[in-house]
Amino acid sequence: MGNPRSIDVSSVGQLGVGFPPEWESAKLGDIARVRYGKAKPDSTGKIPVIGSGGIYSNTQTALVDFPTVVIGRKGTAGEVWLADTPCWPSDTTFYLEWKKEANPYFIFNFLRLNKPSGEHAKTTLPSLQRADLEQMVIPQPSEGEQRRIGRVLLTIQRAIEAQEKVIAAARELKRSLMRHLFTYGPVSLTETARVALKETESGPVPEHWDLMSLQECAFVQTGVAKGRGLGLNSRKLSVPYLRVANVQSGYLDLSEIKRIEIREDELARYSLQSGDVLLTEGGDFDKLGRGFIWGGQIQPCVHQNHIFAVRANREKLASEYFAYLVQSPYGRAYFLKVAHRTTHLACINTAKLKAFPIPVPPRSEQYEVASQLKALDKKVESDEKRKAALQALFKTMLHHLMTGKIRVAKTSTNDLPAPRLRQAGK
Numbered sequence: 001m002g003n004p005r006s007i008d009v010s011s012v013g014q015l016g017v018g019f020p021p022e023w024e025s026a027k028l029g030d031i032a033r034v035r036y037g038k039a040k041p042d043s044t045g046k047i048p049v050i051g052s053g054g055i056y057s058n059t060q061t062a063l064v065d066f067p068t069v070v071i072g073r074k075g076t077a078g079e080v081w082l083a084d085t086p087c088w089p090s091d092t093t094f095y096l097e098w099k100k101e102a103n104p105y106f107i108f109n110f111l112r113l114n115k116p117s118g119e120h121a122k123t124t125l126p127s128l129q130r131a132d133l134e135q136m137v138i139p140q141p142s143e144g145e146q147r148r149i150g151r152v153l154l155t156i157q158r159a160i161e162a163q164e165k166v167i168a169a170a171r172e173l174k175r176s177l178m179r180h181l182f183t184y185g186p187v188s189l190t191e192t193a194r195v196a197l198k199e200t201e202s203g204p205v206p207e208h209w210d211l212m213s214l215q216e217c218a219f220v221q222t223g224v225a226k227g228r229g230l231g232l233n234s235r236k237l238s239v240p241y242l243r244v245a246n247v248q249s250g251y252l253d254l255s256e257i258k259r260i261e262i263r264e265d266e267l268a269r270y271s272l273q274s275g276d277v278l279l280t281e282g283g284d285f286d287k288l289g290r291g292f293i294w295g296g297q298i299q300p301c302v303h304q305n306h307i308f309a310v311r312a313n314r315e316k317l318a319s320e321y322f323a324y325l326v327q328s329p330y331g332r333a334y335f336l337k338v339a340h341r342t343t344h345l346a347c348i349n350t351a352k353l354k355a356f357p358i359p360v361p362p363r364s365e366q367y368e369v370a371s372q373l374k375a376l377d378k379k380v381e382s383d384e385k386r387k388a389a390l391q392a393l394f395k396t397m398l399h400h401l402m403t404g405k406i407r408v409a410k411t412s413t414n415d416l417p418a419p420r421l422r423q424a425g426k
Contacts, residue, residue: 019139020404029134031107032096036130037070037089038063050083052076052092062086067104068095071116077128078116082108094133106146109153110138113402139402148408149401156394163387167380174376178328185209185361186368202333205359215354217316222350223303224262224270235264242303247278249290250327250377254297262302270302275319276309279326282339282347289335289348293323308353317360320370325358 019025028034040049045060052072065086072079074092082104089095096107116133141149184192185206196207205211214220223241230236241260246253262270272278274296279289294301294309303309312319325331334356339346361369400406 020141020407023404024140025137026140027134028096028107028136028138031100031102031138032098034094034130034133035089035097036073037091037093037095039091040088047086047088048083049088049090050081050093051090052079054079054081056090059088061088063088064095064097066098068097069104069108069111070095071111071128071133073128080108080111080116094128094130101143103143103146103150105150105154106141107138109150109398110402111136113398139404141404144410145408148410152397152401152408153394156390156397160387160390160394163383163390167383167387170376170380170383174373174380175329177373177376178324181369181372182325182328182330182359185365186372200357200359202330202337202357205330206361208361209365210360212316212358212360213354214310214356214358217313217358217360218322219311219313220350220354221270221276221309221311223305223307223309224260224266225305226260230261230263236261237264237267239267240298240301242272242278242301242307244280244283244304244306247280247291247307250292252278252292252294252297257298257301260302260304267300267302271300272296272303272309273311275314276311277319277323277326278303279308279310279353281306281308281349282345284344285336285341285346288339288346289326289331291323291326293319308350310353317358318363318366318370320374321361321366322358324370324373330359331356 037050040057041059041061043060045058047059047062048055049057049059050070051057052075064083067082067084068087068089070081070083070087070089071094072092073094083089083095084104096104098104114136116128116136180189180192183197183204183206184195187195197204198207200211238259238261240257242252243258246257272294274294276294277291278294279291282288283290291307310322312322326335335348336346338352338355339348360366397406401408
């Protein structure tokens with residue numbers, strides 16, 4: 001058991017009025033006792049402790065040893081988790097103790113679709129009261145139909161989980177491939193023994209590759225600062241700009257683009273050009289220097305001062321090669337070595353970025369390295385689209401099955417009890 005993963009069902013909407021006429025209904029308080037969780041004991045073990053944000057610890061003792069639904073009552077009020085193994089609901093949650101035979105998986109999915117709320121859930125720190133839960137009306141299809149609904153949802157859930165494993169495997173393959181390519185170059189595993197290597201500050205690279213500082217093979221452009229004075233008499237422009245939130249590791253998130261005012265004579269100075277590699281100056285240790293290639297999707301567009309734009313000298317350095325080098329273990333090692341660190345964050349400055357020692361292969365090898373990694377990126381992108389389609393199917397089926405708009409016919413196979421889940425479903 002565990003946290004439900006990242007399917008967002010909030011946009012599906014609340015259940016409309018009424019159920020199929022043959023479905024019975026009951027208040028949740030008639031089906032189960034709504035119990036308060038308790039403060040986590042000090043002991044540590046393998047029993048998961050569920051708080052208002054999901055599993056956050058483990059203990060030796062189980063507070064609940066039967067399948068139940070855990071509901072956040074403080075902070076993330078109304079969030080739900082399916083616990084089908086022994087667990088310890090914390091004092092920021094409720095859990096359900098069944099008064100009569102019930103299908104926890106069916107009730108869990110219903111509560112996911114219809115997030116519990118009440119007048120107290122609308123305060124600054126959302127909280128849910130026991131009475132709010134007890135008064136919720138729960139549809140009660142026949143026991144067999146509840147199982148059939150569960151089997152359909154479980155089938156889609158397992159397909160999503162399988163797709164996630166495919167994506168995770170492809171990402172791990174990419175990490176391994178980057179380590180290989182930036183150590184030995186674009187050669188097969190059987191040829192690595194014949195590649196002469198030389199040591200650098202960030203690890204070994206092929207001996208025939210040149211080493212140049214970034215400033216020798218690229219121009220580093222800094223961005224525009226927010227909130228600065230522009231002068232009373234200057235002509236001003238409002239232009240789209242990229243924030244740190246837009247620059248992710250290996251891709252750009254352009255779903256929300258904001259605007260910023262600059263002087264008209266600054267447009268050329270701060271404008272991005274297609275092929276620029278965007279890098280963040282700081283963040284969590286694992287996200288330091290994250291970024292990827294700007295493809296000129298918005299024109300004109302500038303970038304804020306917490307983002308560097310690296311404009312490669314194409315005669316020496318291919319942008320695609322450099323973008324992948326930054327993501328590689330070689331690039332990570334350099335950034336972490338030279339970064340200014342605090343307890344949880346790290347950042348690099350312009351001087352350290354310009355001094356980045358770039359292993360520069362012949363152009364043909366640069367393009368081959370980038371080509372192999374780009375092919376893997378396309379596979380991950382395709383797999384992510386399949387996962388998104390399955391998630392959309394799950395949301396649709398969750399709504400239609402829980403409202404009776406789609407009914408699952410009884411067959412000899414789908415009326416079997418659903419297997420116990422190891423963790424809360426998607």
